[in-house]
Amino acid sequence: MAKPAGRNTLCQQYHMLIEEPVSPLLSVAAKPQKLWIPKRVLFTPEAMEESFGQQIFDRVSHLGLPVEVLKNNRLTNLRGEDEKETYRLSKTTMAVVTAPPSAMKLQPIPPSADWQFHLAQGCPAHCHYCYLAGSLAGPPVVRVFANLPSILENTKNYIDPLKPTSFEASCYTDPLGIEHLTGSLAECIRFFGKQENGRLRFTTKFANADSLLQVPHNGNTRWRFSLNAETVAKRLEGGTASLSQRIEAMRKAALPRADGGGGYPIGAVIAPIMPIENWEAEYTGLLDKLEANVGFAKDLSFELISHRFTPGSKEVLSGWYPNTSLDMNEATRAVKRNKFGGFKYVYTKDVMAELRHFFESEISRRFPNAKILYWT
Numbered sequence: 001m002a003k004p005a006g007r008n009t010l011c012q013q014y015h016m017l018i019e020e021p022v023s024p025l026l027s028v029a030a031k032p033q034k035l036w037i038p039k040r041v042l043f044t045p046e047a048m049e050e051s052f053g054q055q056i057f058d059r060v061s062h063l064g065l066p067v068e069v070l071k072n073n074r075l076t077n078l079r080g081e082d083e084k085e086t087y088r089l090s091k092t093t094m095a096v097v098t099a100p101p102s103a104m105k106l107q108p109i110p111p112s113a114d115w116q117f118h119l120a121q122g123c124p125a126h127c128h129y130c131y132l133a134g135s136l137a138g139p140p141v142v143r144v145f146a147n148l149p150s151i152l153e154n155t156k157n158y159i160d161p162l163k164p165t166s167f168e169a170s171c172y173t174d175p176l177g178i179e180h181l182t183g184s185l186a187e188c189i190r191f192f193g194k195q196e197n198g199r200l201r202f203t204t205k206f207a208n209a210d211s212l213l214q215v216p217h218n219g220n221t222r223w224r225f226s227l228n229a230e231t232v233a234k235r236l237e238g239g240t241a242s243l244s245q246r247i248e249a250m251r252k253a254a255l256p257r258a259d260g261g262g263g264y265p266i267g268a269v270i271a272p273i274m275p276i277e278n279w280e281a282e283y284t285g286l287l288d289k290l291e292a293n294v295g296f297a298k299d300l301s302f303e304l305i306s307h308r309f310t311p312g313s314k315e316v317l318s319g320w321y322p323n324t325s326l327d328m329n330e331a332t333r334a335v336k337r338n339k340f341g342g343f344k345y346v347y348t349k350d351v352m353a354e355l356r357h358f359f360e361s362e363i364s365r366r367f368p369n370a371k372i373l374y375w376t
């Protein structure tokens with residue numbers, strides 16, 4: 001079970017912060033991030049009956065996006081002439097639907113959190129190693145759940161009244177990547193802000209932090225950023241915010257503001273870690289940036305995830321990104337089996353040990369107060 005790290009009060013954090021010099025790297029990230037604008041937004045009749053669905057409808061209509069209310073609750077006509085066309089159509093479509101009753105039966109998600117729930121499934125970005133490849137069936141349309149208030153209410157059934165219980169919201173989507181269209185993440189943060197023992201965790205590769213800074217999180221949400229070496233971010237993470245923009249957003253999220261906003265517990269999810277050429281120098285560059293920008297944060301966690309793939313995810317990703325430079329050569333990998341009979345390709349024992357040693361020793365040295373939650 002992932003234990004949420006201890007938290008400092010906003011007041012303590014503020015005093016720690018004002019003693020810190022402003023980072024010289026901040027200005028580098030000043031360019032605004034491009035937000036995802038879908039080419040079509042579909043609503044099912046059931047989604048339109050939900051008041052939260054209506055809110056999303058008003059929001060996207062106000063933005064002038066092409067909105068279509070479907071005649072029935074099934075999403076059809078999502079495929080193009082071939083896989084390439086299906087991918088292109090899907091990644092430019094947002095469908096607002098209601099999550100099925102099975103969404104109310106939560107699943108554990110070790111080592112990240114106690115439970116997972118979903119505010120959406122599908123992601124607008126184009127990472128060549130995407131974790132969703134092979135785990136979500138059908139065309140990769142972004143499906144947003146209009147019955148989010150009921151989904152959140154249901155999480156109360158899973159909160160241990162005696163100790164903090166954590167909920168992961170980013171297993172099947174990047175929730176910040178769609179926040180400007182849905183407001184779903186703010187809804188979740190506000191909800192968990194009111195739960196004595198409920199803790200929310202989410203991860204993002206986006207940087208549009210501003211709309212969340214004022215949401216009353218009460219220290220119950222850990223806002224994590226998925227980060228990587230600059231070369232990996234540039235080559236393999238299409239449609240996301242740049243590394244500098246993510247780190248700037250991370251700093252903003254952690255920074256307690258005079259108006260009461262910010263001050264989130266934060267986290268760095270360094271993933272997927274790859275022994276690319278000059279990997280030590282590349283990841284040193286990332287840790288240098290982190291140290292300069294969020295070294296002040298007293299509630300900072302790290303999650304370290306090495307790259308892995310399955311035969312199924314390789315097949316899907318090779319179709320989506322046929323020209324990728326992502327290394328998925330089985331011959332250089334070790335096989336890791338799970339208790340259900342499946343397996344994945346991971347790095348060999350020696351490579352894993354070398355990478356792990358580098359990250360654990362560098363992080364402990366640079367961020368003595370941070371917690372490394374796990375290496376995998």
Ligand code: SF4
Nearest residue numbers: 123125126127130131
């Ligand atoms: S941000 Fe995450 S979910 Fe989205 S494409 Fe990249 S890896 Fe996949």
